[in-house]
């Protein structure tokens with residue numbers, strides 16, 4: 605039990621390839637946390653509303669071109685610019701639900717196969733950011749995600765690339781990952797997410813330290 609200060613919130617991250625169902629599960633989770641009276645906010649990365657996020661948005665919509673290293677650094681900067689606010693909210697007891705985070709940063713850039721932008725480099729520039737208490741990884745065969753109404757035409761929404769991203773995600777999993785089969789109905793997924801989230805919200809409130817990337 606925490607003897608001093610407020611009970612901290614948990615950092616819950618949803619990851620997975622495009623159209624695996626992250627946004628749906630994030631909204632369902634937020635709603636259920638709020639119903640239980642758990643203070644919570646839902647954020648997404650990239651946060652396209654900031655100056656840096658605007659550049660990322662132009663890149664993703666193919667209105668701007670940037671080389672792979674430059675755009676990678678923008679995604680990273682887009683997380684670092686939100687760091688202090690994340691830490692403040694968590695310390696004040698708000699649980700944060702993130703629709704993508706640093707794990708997307710590593711998986712998508714490493715999937716490009718650029719030698720100087722491999723997984724180790726990508727992890728290194730995340731340091732100083734808080735680590736997730738729980739990563740809910742919604743695993744889906746890219747053939748199935750592509751069939752979910754098709755891709756929206758943003759950069760990266762290509763079957764061959766999504767396959768590479770999935771294999772990069774496979775190499776990132778650690779003890780804080782909950783891998784779920786995302787081909788299940790949303791309600792079934794929701795129940796599994798809720799059970800895992802309840803545990804980490806309780807552990808965070810009981811004083812378990814927030815980790816740091818990349819550990």
Ligand code: 2DT
Pocket residue numbers: 622649650664679680703704705706708709710712713760
């Ligand atoms: P959405 O479709 O979820 O808006 O994501 N991406 C995301 C990266 O390449 N690096 C990152 O650090 C992050 C957070 C994943 C837009 C795309 O941006 C990719 C899909």
Ligand code: MG
Pocket residue numbers: 622623758
């Ligand atoms: Mg997308």
